[in-house]
Amino acid sequence: MKSAVLSIISYSSLLTTLGWTSSALADIDYQINLKSPEHHLAQVNVTFPQHSGQQLKVNLPLWRTGKYQVLPLADGVRRFHATDEQGNSLPWKRSASGEWTVALSKPTAVTVSYQLYANELGQRVRHIDASHAFLDASGVFMYSPEFRQEPVKVTLDVPSDWRSYSGMAAGDKPHSFVAANYDVLVDSPIETGLSQHRAFKADGKQYELVVWGEGNYDLEQIEEDLGKLSATAVAIWDDYPFERYVYMVHATSGARGATEHLNSTIIQLPRFNFRERQDYLRFISTASHEFIHTWNVKAYRPEGLVPYDYQQENMTELLWMAEGSTSYFQNQLLLRAGIMTPKEFMEDLAKRVNANQHKPGREIQSVAEASAGQWVSTGGDYAINHSVNIYSEGYLTSLALDFSLLQDTAQEVSYRDVHRSLYREHKVPKGYNVTDVKRILKNLSGKDYESWWQSHVNAPLVLDFDKLLSQAGLKTAYGKDSKEQAFAGMTLTSGSLVLQSVERGGPAWQAGIVAGDQLLAINGLKVSAEGYGKRLADFKAGDELRVTLFHDDKLIERRVTLASEQSGKLQIKPKESVSRAQKAFFKAWLGIDWPFDAQGNYKS
Known part of the structure; x- marks a missing residue:
C-alpha cells in the first residue's frame, strides 16, 4: 500500500511534481449523474482496474472523518450492480455492513453501479436537491481496499447552470476532479449547484468561499474576516499543508454544524443566524475551528487515527x-x-x-x-x-x-x-x-x-x-448586582415542562427527581414552561418546596430543599492589582x- 502521506500534500503541487496529468489520474473512475436531483437521488458508477483475484470487495465507509460515530451510510444504497469489462453481469452479495463482494471467474476490470439516496444535510455527508448537491465521498463513493491508494478521477453530470467546487484539483473536463488516492477523495467534499463564490489570497495561499442558500449573511464581511483569519496560522505553525483551501458554507433551514477536511471545510448555520453579533461570532469561531483542524487532525493526528480504518471505530485516548x-x-x-x-x-x-x-x-x-x-x-x-x-x-x-x-x-x-x-x-x-x-x-x-x-x-x-x-x-x-438566588438543580427542555437534566448532587437529585419527569406544580400551584424561572425566584435557599410531577405517567410529589447560587453571568476580570x-x-x-x-x- 502506498504511503498515506499523499493525503496531506497539496494536490496541484503533487501533480506537477510527479508529472501526472488529469487523464493519467483515472485508475479509479467515479461518475455520478445528478441530472434529476429533485428526489434526492443520484446514479453512481465506479470502475476499478483489472483484478486477478477470485473476488473483489467494495466498501462504503461506516463513518465519516470528523465525526467519531458509526453511521448507517450504506442504507442509502439500492440497485447495486456489477459488470466486467465486457459489460457482462457479475454475481455479488452483501458480505458485511458497508461491504459488497463481487465474484470473479477471470481477471477483469470491474464496474459497480448503484442508486444513491442523499437527504442527510445535517450529517454533512450527502445532500441532493433541485438547487445543489453536497457530496462527502464517505457517504457517496465506494472504494475497494485493493485499490485504495490508486489515483482517482470524479466526473459529475449536473444541470447546465450548476457550478462545482472542491479542494481537489480540477480534472480535464468541466465538473471533474482528480485526487492522489481514495484517502484524499474521502477528505475532499464537493459542493455543486447554485451558489455564490468568492476567491481571495492570504499569506501567499489561495482561498475560495462558496455559499449555498439564501440568508442574512454579509458575503463581503465573511470574505474579509476569513482572509484575516487565514493569515494568522503562522502564530502556531511554520507553514501550510495546502496551496488552496475552500470554505464551504450552507445557509440552511435549520441544520447546523461543521466538519473539517483535508483542504476545505463545510459549515452549516440556519439562514438567518449570521447578522447578530453573537450569531456571527459563533459562525466565525466555527470557521476558525475547522481551519485549525487542517493542521491538528489532518496534517498530524493521534496514531489511533493513522491510517483511517473506514470500516470500524478508530480508537485513541488523545x-x-x-x-x-x-x-x-x-x-x-x-x-x-x-x-x-x-x-x-x-x-x-x-x-x-x-x-x-x-x-x-x-x-x-x-x-x-x-x-x-x-x-x-x-x-x-x-x-x-x-x-x-x-x-x-x-x-x-x-x-x-x-x-x-x-x-x-x-x-x-x-x-x-x-x-x-x-x-x-x-x-x-x-x-x-x-x-x-x-x-x-x-x-x-x-x-x-x-x-x-x-x-x-x-x-x-x-x-x-x-x-x-x-x-x-x-x-x-x-457583576455588582449579583446576589444569591434559589437553586433547584433541574433544567427544563426548551419550551416544555419535561426535565432535560437533573444535576447530580443538587436539590432535585437528592429529592429523587430524574430527567424525563414532567413538572406540573410547585406548592400546589400550576407551573408553566415560561414561568418556571420567575416562580423559582419567589423562594430562597433553604425553603422546602412541594414539587408535583408526572413520573412514568404516574402522579408523584417530591419535597425539594433549595440551595443557592449566584445570579447573573460569571465574568473574567482583571485583578485589583496586576504586576x-x-x-x-x-x-x-x-x-x-x-x-x-x-x-x-x-x-x-
Missing part, C-alpha cells in the same frame, strides 16, 4: 488534543486577527468555566477516558452528570497545560510550541501517541510532565480557576497587549 485543543486555539486566532475583541474572548472563556462548574461529570471522568469513549458517547443527562466532553473539557485541559508550560519556562514556551513540534515531527502517516507528547513536553520545558499528565489527563480534571487565571492577572467574578510579570504572562498567552485600563475596564 481525541481531547485533536478536538479540545482546536477549540482552545480557535478564538485565540480570531483575537490575534482583530476579528474578536478581548471582551468577547473573555466572555466566551467565562461561559466555558461556568459550564464546567455545573457539570458534575468533571468529578468522575477523565479526558483520556472520554476520548476513548467518544465513539459511543450519546450526551444527555447521564453525560452531564457522569462524563466530560472532549471539546469543552479538552479546551480546559489545553488551557491548564498552556499555563503550566508558560510558568515552567518563564513564558519562553507555550502550548503552541507543542503543536508546532507535532506538525514538524509527526506528519501523517507517522501519527503520535501519549509517549510522543510527553517527550515533546519534556524537550520543550526541561520538565518531566508525567505527574501532570496523570493528574490532569488520566484523572478527572479539577481546576482552581482563580489560582490558574491569577498568573495572567485575571480572576472570576460576578508587570502578570501582564507579560498575559501577552505570552494570547499574543496581545494588556487590554484593560487602570480602572479595570476594557480599553477602547
Whole structure:
C-alpha cells in the first residue's frame, strides 16, 4: 500500500511534481449523474482496474472523518450492480455492513453501479436537491481496499447552470476532479449547484468561499474576516499543508454544524443566524475551528487515527488534543486577527468555566477516558452528570497545560510550541501517541510532565480557576448586582415542562427527581414552561418546596430543599492589582497587549 502521506500534500503541487496529468489520474473512475436531483437521488458508477483475484470487495465507509460515530451510510444504497469489462453481469452479495463482494471467474476490470439516496444535510455527508448537491465521498463513493491508494478521477453530470467546487484539483473536463488516492477523495467534499463564490489570497495561499442558500449573511464581511483569519496560522505553525483551501458554507433551514477536511471545510448555520453579533461570532469561531483542524487532525493526528480504518471505530485516548485543543486555539486566532475583541474572548472563556462548574461529570471522568469513549458517547443527562466532553473539557485541559508550560519556562514556551513540534515531527502517516507528547513536553520545558499528565489527563480534571487565571492577572467574578438566588438543580427542555437534566448532587437529585419527569406544580400551584424561572425566584435557599410531577405517567410529589447560587453571568476580570510579570504572562498567552485600563475596564 502506498504511503498515506499523499493525503496531506497539496494536490496541484503533487501533480506537477510527479508529472501526472488529469487523464493519467483515472485508475479509479467515479461518475455520478445528478441530472434529476429533485428526489434526492443520484446514479453512481465506479470502475476499478483489472483484478486477478477470485473476488473483489467494495466498501462504503461506516463513518465519516470528523465525526467519531458509526453511521448507517450504506442504507442509502439500492440497485447495486456489477459488470466486467465486457459489460457482462457479475454475481455479488452483501458480505458485511458497508461491504459488497463481487465474484470473479477471470481477471477483469470491474464496474459497480448503484442508486444513491442523499437527504442527510445535517450529517454533512450527502445532500441532493433541485438547487445543489453536497457530496462527502464517505457517504457517496465506494472504494475497494485493493485499490485504495490508486489515483482517482470524479466526473459529475449536473444541470447546465450548476457550478462545482472542491479542494481537489480540477480534472480535464468541466465538473471533474482528480485526487492522489481514495484517502484524499474521502477528505475532499464537493459542493455543486447554485451558489455564490468568492476567491481571495492570504499569506501567499489561495482561498475560495462558496455559499449555498439564501440568508442574512454579509458575503463581503465573511470574505474579509476569513482572509484575516487565514493569515494568522503562522502564530502556531511554520507553514501550510495546502496551496488552496475552500470554505464551504450552507445557509440552511435549520441544520447546523461543521466538519473539517483535508483542504476545505463545510459549515452549516440556519439562514438567518449570521447578522447578530453573537450569531456571527459563533459562525466565525466555527470557521476558525475547522481551519485549525487542517493542521491538528489532518496534517498530524493521534496514531489511533493513522491510517483511517473506514470500516470500524478508530480508537485513541488523545481525541481531547485533536478536538479540545482546536477549540482552545480557535478564538485565540480570531483575537490575534482583530476579528474578536478581548471582551468577547473573555466572555466566551467565562461561559466555558461556568459550564464546567455545573457539570458534575468533571468529578468522575477523565479526558483520556472520554476520548476513548467518544465513539459511543450519546450526551444527555447521564453525560452531564457522569462524563466530560472532549471539546469543552479538552479546551480546559489545553488551557491548564498552556499555563503550566508558560510558568515552567518563564513564558519562553507555550502550548503552541507543542503543536508546532507535532506538525514538524509527526506528519501523517507517522501519527503520535501519549509517549510522543510527553517527550515533546519534556524537550520543550526541561520538565518531566508525567505527574501532570496523570493528574490532569488520566484523572478527572479539577481546576482552581482563580489560582490558574491569577498568573495572567485575571480572576472570576460576578457583576455588582449579583446576589444569591434559589437553586433547584433541574433544567427544563426548551419550551416544555419535561426535565432535560437533573444535576447530580443538587436539590432535585437528592429529592429523587430524574430527567424525563414532567413538572406540573410547585406548592400546589400550576407551573408553566415560561414561568418556571420567575416562580423559582419567589423562594430562597433553604425553603422546602412541594414539587408535583408526572413520573412514568404516574402522579408523584417530591419535597425539594433549595440551595443557592449566584445570579447573573460569571465574568473574567482583571485583578485589583496586576504586576508587570502578570501582564507579560498575559501577552505570552494570547499574543496581545494588556487590554484593560487602570480602572479595570476594557480599553477602547
